[in-house]
Amino acid sequence: MTSRPHASLGILTSDQGQLPNSERGTEPGAIENHATLGFPVITEIAEGTLGRRTPAGDPVLERGYVEAAQRLVQRGAVAISSNCGFLIRYQAVVAASVEVPVAMSSMLLLPTLVRQVPPSAKIAVLTYDSNAFDEDMIELNDPAERSRVVVGGIEGSKYWHDELKIPAPPTDVSAMEADVGACITRLRAAHPEIAAVLFECAGFPVVAPAIRRLTNLPVYDITSLCRMMIASIK
Template structure:
């Protein structure tokens, strides 16, 4: 699935202890699926970037992410992204190290999405782990903006447990859909002002269509941000 086409998107992938699974590479919506991002993809595993280290925010990973991003550019990537939204912690370091557009996380969209909605509306940020999705990752300086963001996570779920294993087993898409659906249902019951959903987790696009159907709300994720990058430079 990887390519060295001059129009390739470079994706920094988690170190899952084995080759990435076919469901992740081929599943509709997956960031690793070229059809999801509108161009060929080049994958570069970041050594030591196990899910737990990335989610908890190990600062020692910054050097490895920068080096892997530089390798992607050398291989022909015209833009660079990541398969974990928590790598937004390395956004500045990676962007400063290469001369192509970088979008490490869908969380970069949050300030813009708030301005697309009326002031009374809220956005639900659906995350892999709400205990690690702290305010410093949201990019919001205005307390009024922060008050419009509701964070919900699926920590403790089957998908959460599976992703923290090493090697990481194949993705159980049905379990993910059930966990994400239950989370957003609970959030909307407490916050009926929710008018849009942002997936922090770069795995969640696999169930984006199902969640749009369930909620009848706009659902934004990393694949949409990647398509914007590619359309802008290709």
């Protein structure tokens, strides 16, 4: 596939609670920020998902995500992603609905990351809400590989509460950095074998540089996956 005029990365969002002209998504590192990937970004809201902050894969919502993805392609999207890692639960249905690459969640990276590090090492998955993070988020069939994945969440934090508000306020990056930093610090204390970090939450990339400095570990997120998609089609 060759690049074409007005080619963009399409981002599916279930966040209908944003105010017009909101500053959300403009932070350095945010997936919606054009400067993050050095590639144009366009967004579409999936109708009927208001208030579904952590989608559980309800088939009722599939139509909204599929139609939004198709609108993105009509607008010039040459690849599709999303602003919520939990939307991996819609990966298959969205990928089947369009003729462009689809990566709905950074969790698609997990099988690769597990195989990139020594068998004695572990991967830390940092999530917006570990209570909503079920086994269906982890596509590892080998029990030995699954045992090398540890999960930590920031539920109850300021960012967690802010994301439940309608409309959600601008991201408090300092608070997020403190909460995500505390989470990975706890996980590393319990699991010193951690060799890499994967952010489930598509909001966390804004603090990725800080977490790399804190841990001196590789940190992967949805922007890592989107960069790969864009590089393959530019």
